[in-house]
Amino acid sequence: MKVGFFPGCSLEGSSREYHESLRAIAPALDLELCEVPDWNCCGATAAHTLNHKLALALPARILALAEQAGFTELLVPCSACLARLASTRDELTRNEALRREISAVIELPYAGTTRVLSVLDVLLTCARDGLKDRVRHPFAHKVACYYGCYLTRPARLAPCRRTEDPQEMDELMRAVGAEPIDWAFKVECCGAGLSVSRLETVAELSGRILADAAERGAEAIVVACPMCHTNLDLRRDAILRRRGTNWRLPVLYVSQVIGLALGLNERTLGLHRHHVPVRFPAAVTRQPMEVGAGRSASDGSGAAQRES
Amino acid sequence: MSHPPSTNAPATLADRVAEATGESVFRCYQCGKCAAGCPLAAEMDYEPNQILRLLQLNLPGTEEEVLGSLAIWLCLTCETCAARCPQEVDLPRIMDYLRQESLQTGQAHPKAKDILAFHQAFLESIRKNGRLHEVGLISSYKLKTWHLLQDVGVAPKLLARGKLSLLPHGIAERGKVARIFEKCADTATTPTEKGAAP
Numbered sequence: 001m002k003v004g005f006f007p008g009c010s011l012e013g014s015s016r017e018y019h020e021s022l023r024a025i026a027p028a029l030d031l032e033l034c035e036v037p038d039w040n041c042c043g044a045t046a047a048h049t050l051n052h053k054l055a056l057a058l059p060a061r062i063l064a065l066a067e068q069a070g071f072t073e074l075l076v077p078c079s080a081c082l083a084r085l086a087s088t089r090d091e092l093t094r095n096e097a098l099r100r101e102i103s104a105v106i107e108l109p110y111a112g113t114t115r116v117l118s119v120l121d122v123l124l125t126c127a128r129d130g131l132k133d134r135v136r137h138p139f140a141h142k143v144a145c146y147y148g149c150y151l152t153r154p155a156r157l158a159p160c161r162r163t164e165d166p167q168e169m170d171e172l173m174r175a176v177g178a179e180p181i182d183w184a185f186k187v188e189c190c191g192a193g194l195s196v197s198r199l200e201t202v203a204e205l206s207g208r209i210l211a212d213a214a215e216r217g218a219e220a221i222v223v224a225c226p227m228c229h230t231n232l233d234l235r236r237d238a239i240l241r242r243r244g245t246n247w248r249l250p251v252l253y254v255s256q257v258i259g260l261a262l263g264l265n266e267r268t269l270g271l272h273r274h275h276v277p278v279r280f281p282a283a284v285t286r287q288p289m290e291v292g293a294g295r296s297a298s299d300g301s302g303a304a305q306r307e308s
Numbered sequence: 309m310s311h312p313p314s315t316n317a318p319a320t321l322a323d324r325v326a327e328a329t330g331e332s333v334f335r336c337y338q339c340g341k342c343a344a345g346c347p348l349a350a351e352m353d354y355e356p357n358q359i360l361r362l363l364q365l366n367l368p369g370t371e372e373e374v375l376g377s378l379a380i381w382l383c384l385t386c387e388t389c390a391a392r393c394p395q396e397v398d399l400p401r402i403m404d405y406l407r408q409e410s411l412q413t414g415q416a417h418p419k420a421k422d423i424l425a426f427h428q429a430f431l432e433s434i435r436k437n438g439r440l441h442e443v444g445l446i447s448s449y450k451l452k453t454w455h456l457l458q459d460v461g462v463a464p465k466l467l468a469r470g471k472l473s474l475l476p477h478g479i480a481e482r483g484k485v486a487r488i489f490e491k492c493a494d495t496a497t498t499p500t501e502k503g504a505a506p
Contacts, residue, residue: 013471050427051492154391
């Protein structure tokens, strides 16, 4: 499957392991990611908070470039970018005068023909297309599938069907051998854009999410959004300070879990870039019959490999 | 319930909201579901449904209460309220409008200054490079707020993991992005070449 690809700014910087792991699993899934040429930032929360017109124009330029490149579908792995692009497309489709106005602002024709897809849309298509058969090392762990805000809301535009209890990521995780837990914070907000300007607020909101996942026995939290990852992983110390606990459960991108199940090297998947160490090297996810050395690998070799 | 049309009197804030967003605050019947699900309601001076109530009432001083509230700046646009509202009021869209008018009229709550500084630093970075440059964003935020030592522990962690690039990844047509900013310019809210917003 050939699909247009808009990585977005986070995937070039603080969430580059999301990008790396997507690129790493793509060939195994027969997925060709064609990047939008010369893409710009979608404007994120800052633009729609401060200037509505700008919040339409910035995503519209991306969509127009994708259209120009001939992409009928555009994969947007960052949930925040996804929401901006989907909302823009929706508003400009419903308001012809506004579409013309924004097209003039961006100095590009924009018809609205390119559909926006989330990482769950694309990966689920692959999963239903035989991902299961390619799993070499089932990720046999309990995972908390964390969707956050924009994979489920606004409900009209979001990729997930059930707003309060989405199932798409759970289905994907089951396809690679994981056991998704039943928990209460799937769609709660992590604090998102306040990560810098109000860290304590983020520590509180992300802390509640982490607490529920940890207390229900999750071995990892799985996400599909750079902001969720930053707040649960990079901001872990602030969370633990606030709650006075020592939860070490790692936070993995969906693409990293799939990569491990496909047997890809943890470095290729960017696991060494996480703040909270990830203890699921491909070696320990192997079925017992395949590894002579057994489970001792989980303590020593995995960590050593990461540091090398 | 519908609000009386006021032909001569200046439009109320509720009218301006309706004009800009197409949303009528009068649909809200105060069930409080938005406040119950709002992750930040506990930190807000007015809970989301109270903001709508103030807009409905339109008594002397209520406009200033709304535009000067901290609540409108704490709203994360997580969309939980909109997903659960039985009347389908698009509260996040209303909040966006309120923030913009609050800023344009110089009424932003003093405690919102860090949040505002962050958003403005973010937009400045995009205007200059076309894409977000995280190092530039954080340095510019620190200079705006004087929180010079905040997150000094995070930068080395990011650097060690290869997640920080000291130089921006500018795009080829960054001039075009800067022109988009000029065309959408609203000096109160958006940085332009001539100078950043206050």
